[in-house]
């Protein structure tokens with residue numbers, strides 16, 4: 001019988017702890033979010049992050065851009081926020097828009113305000129496994145926290161990560177490598193028969209392709225764990241990348257959508273905001 005990795009429950013516990021820490025902090029904390037207001041998903045997710053942050057006593061400031069903005073304008077905004085001591089963390093919600101150079105934007109964020117761990121400085125330290133020295137991308141870090149909360153044993157196990165984005169797949173594959181798993185990172189150029197081979201020997205399968213109800217492979221290991229990162233809108237409902245029933249019937253652990261990775265992403269992002277604010281005020 002499959003067991004649920006309950007991100008909603010764990011995220012509540014994380015937020016309660018942060019609320020206590022913020023109450024005791026002798027400094028105010030503010031999260032600045034930049035997003036394209038024409039993207040309904042971005043508007044919704046930033047709204048959720050702002051509300052959750054407020055619920056633990058962290059302020060927010062939203063910077064809405066639209067498709068008339070160019071990369072330089074966004075870089076100038078980030079430069080302003082980097083130098084604004086009242087701003088503890090800077091979140092750039094992707095996608096910003098086809099014409100914006102997201103990599104240049106992420107890399108312009110001051111490393112000590114990069115709450116999503118997307119700047120090359122932080123991604124580089126992730127490669128070095130120097131985790132105590134840097135911020136890790138919120139969603140993969142949230143997945144690790146969820147697995148650790150259920151005492152997942154990583155060492156020597158096989159992981160299959162499907163999706164290689166800078167936002168999720170790549171940092172996820174490195175985090176799992178750093179945790180001593182043997183990681184296969186698949187993508188759209190991985191032949192389907194190969195994907196089936198990797199899936200049936202995987203102990204951990206992490207799906208982040210951005211296609212509703214896409215993953216439905218058979219012959220999965222009965223002891224396997226499946227992490228569904230997908231957040232797709234289908235007829236007004238949020239559905240994952242994984243066909244839940246068919247997959248849950250085969251494995252031991254699975255995350256639900258909603259209620260799995262999503263809430264963990266938000267809680268982890270807010271935790272990073274608190275931790276970076278604390279670092280910025282160290283020694284006071």
Ligand SMILES: NC(=O)C1=CN([C@@H]2O[C@H](COP(=O)(O)OP(=O)(O)OC[C@H]3O[C@@H](n4cnc5c(N)ncnc54)[C@H](OP(=O)(O)O)[C@@H]3O)[C@@H](O)[C@H]2O)C=CC1
Nearest residue numbers: 139163164165168187188208209210229230231261262265
């Ligand atoms: N819950 C949360 O907190 C978060 C959820 N998400 C969700 O996760 C999903 C992925 O997001 P993101 O990483 O930004 O997505 P991207 O669109 O940036 O990347 C999708 C990845 O999936 C791969 N892919 C696409 N089709 C296939 C296929 N048929 N077989 C194998 N691989 C395939 C692509 O391969 P290629 O590289 O070859 O193009 C690409 O690497 C989305 O639904 C997003 O909403 C993302 C971040 C946080």
Ligand SMILES: Nc1nc(=O)c2c([nH]1)NC[C@@H]1CN(c3ccc(C(=O)N[C@@H](CCC(=O)O)C(=O)O)cc3)C=[N+]21
Nearest residue numbers: 045092093094095116139231238258259260262263265
């Ligand atoms: N720089 C950046 N960082 C991100 O973390 C980031 C991003 N860009 N771009 C888009 C994706 C998507 N994302 C989600 C966050 C929370 C939920 C979430 O909490 N969803 C609820 C359901 C919400 C609903 O009702 O639709 C759940 O899964 O329980 C989903 C998706 C973060 N993203």
